[in-house]
Amino acid sequence: xxxxxxxxxxxxxxxxxxxxxxxxxxxxxxxxxxxxxxxxxxxxxxx
Amino acid sequence: xxxxxxxxxxxxxxxxxxxxxxxxxxxxxxxxxxxxxxxxxxxxxxxxxxxxxxxxxxxxxxxxxxxxxxxxxxxxxxxxxxxxxxxxxxxxxxxxxxxxxxxxxxxxxxxxxxxxxxxxxxxxxxxxxxxxxxxxxxxxxxxxxxxxxxxxxxxxxxxxxxxxxxxxxxxxxxxxxxxxxxxxxxxxxxxxxxxxxxxxxxxxxxxxxxxxxxxxxxxxxxxxxxxxxxxxxxxxxxxxxxxxxxxxxxxxxxxxxxxxxxxxxxxxxxxxxxxxxxxxxxxxxxxxxxxxxxxxxxxxxxxx
Numbered sequence: 001x002x003x004x005x006x007x008x009x010x011x012x013x014x015x016x017x018x019x020x021x022x023x024x025x026x027x028x029x030x031x032x033x034x035x036x037x038x039x040x041x042x043x044x045x046x047x
Numbered sequence: 048x049x050x051x052x053x054x055x056x057x058x059x060x061x062x063x064x065x066x067x068x069x070x071x072x073x074x075x076x077x078x079x080x081x082x083x084x085x086x087x088x089x090x091x092x093x094x095x096x097x098x099x100x101x102x103x104x105x106x107x108x109x110x111x112x113x114x115x116x117x118x119x120x121x122x123x124x125x126x127x128x129x130x131x132x133x134x135x136x137x138x139x140x141x142x143x144x145x146x147x148x149x150x151x152x153x154x155x156x157x158x159x160x161x162x163x164x165x166x167x168x169x170x171x172x173x174x175x176x177x178x179x180x181x182x183x184x185x186x187x188x189x190x191x192x193x194x195x196x197x198x199x200x201x202x203x204x205x206x207x208x209x210x211x212x213x214x215x216x217x218x219x220x221x222x223x224x225x226x227x228x229x230x231x232x233x234x235x236x237x238x239x240x241x242x243x244x245x246x247x248x249x250x251x252x253x254x255x256x257x258x259x260x261x262x263x264x265x266x267x268x269x270x271x272x273x274x275x276x277x278x279x280x281x282x283x284x285x286x287x288x289x290x291x292x293x294x295x296x297x298x299x300x301x302x303x304x305x306x307x308x309x310x311x312x313x314x315x316x317x318x319x320x321x322x323x324x325x326x327x328x329x330x331x332x333x334x335x336x337x338x339x340x341x342x343x344x345x346x347x348x349x350x351x
Contacts, residue, residue, distance in 0.1 A: 035161065
């Protein structure tokens with residue numbers, strides 16, 4: 001599927017967007033890992 | 048077309064710009080006092096849950112910062128100290144800060160709920176609400192008592208961390224909150240004596256703007272007289288040991304001396320040589336609070 005770009009970005013802006021997206025992906029992954037760790041800990045602590 | 052040209056002149060927002068919306072320096076102080084509260088609370092605790100709780104507090108503080116920058120963009124644009132922030136500088140749109148603040152508020156409270164239960168999560172949600180709504184939207188622009196009352200949100204982190212570990216509160220965490228609460232006015236007013244022209248230009252009713260420098264210096268000394276003895280209270284409840292007590296005693300005395308000098312000076316009246324008293328008090332106040340909580344962290348962390 002083709003994404004329609006309505007705004008033309010300069011190469012520099014495109015690079016900035018890619019970098020932001022990468023950090024965002026890392027943040028989401030870290031959040032998932034944290035929730036997983038909390039769950040495992042809670043399950044281990046349950047009687 | 049004009050708008051487009053303007054946009055091209057400003058560099059694109061980096062991830063770091065978004066991080067700057069979270070006020071990382073405030074976050075680091077909150078992490079520190081929260082960590083001390085967690086370590087000082089009774090019980091064994093848990094590394095993962097403790098980490099999650101402190102992280103939630105830090106992210107919640109960041110979220111409050113982003114909401115503050117969203118709401119205060121008009122003030123930040125006028126003040127020298129804040130003019131280069133991401134929103135007034137045009138790198139990030141106001142709405143983005145609002146969304147970031149709301150999302151992170153939600154995520155931080157949710158994480159606290161998962162890791163530490165309802166009470167700590169509710170306390171965290173209250174702290175965000177108090178900072179973003181009660182302080183930023185209401186008090187800051189309407190009363191010179193803004194930072195006194197608003198200081199509660201900055202004072203709560205050790206109690207939230209305590210609640211996260213134990214599920215409840217006690218006298219000790221309330222004392223820690225009271226110490227930071229009484230520390231905030233002399234700390235902030237010392238700074239506002241130095242930046243009152245900025246506050247006046249931005250129409251923020253800070254005490255030196257509304258009541259003058261002399262009244263501010265009196266208030267600084269008054270709150271310091273309350274703070275210095277109160278900071279010794281943990282020595283009597285068993286929360287603070289030898290290290291804490293010596294720091295609270297020595298530091299409190301020095302704080303009083305510096306506040307007395309500010310009281311006797313003409314700081315905030317536009318005389319550079321007099322302003323140095325306020326600058327010294329401001330610098331020392333940061334060191335003082337840091338030292339108190341570092342002492343707690345050391346004593347309880349090492350089991351002294």
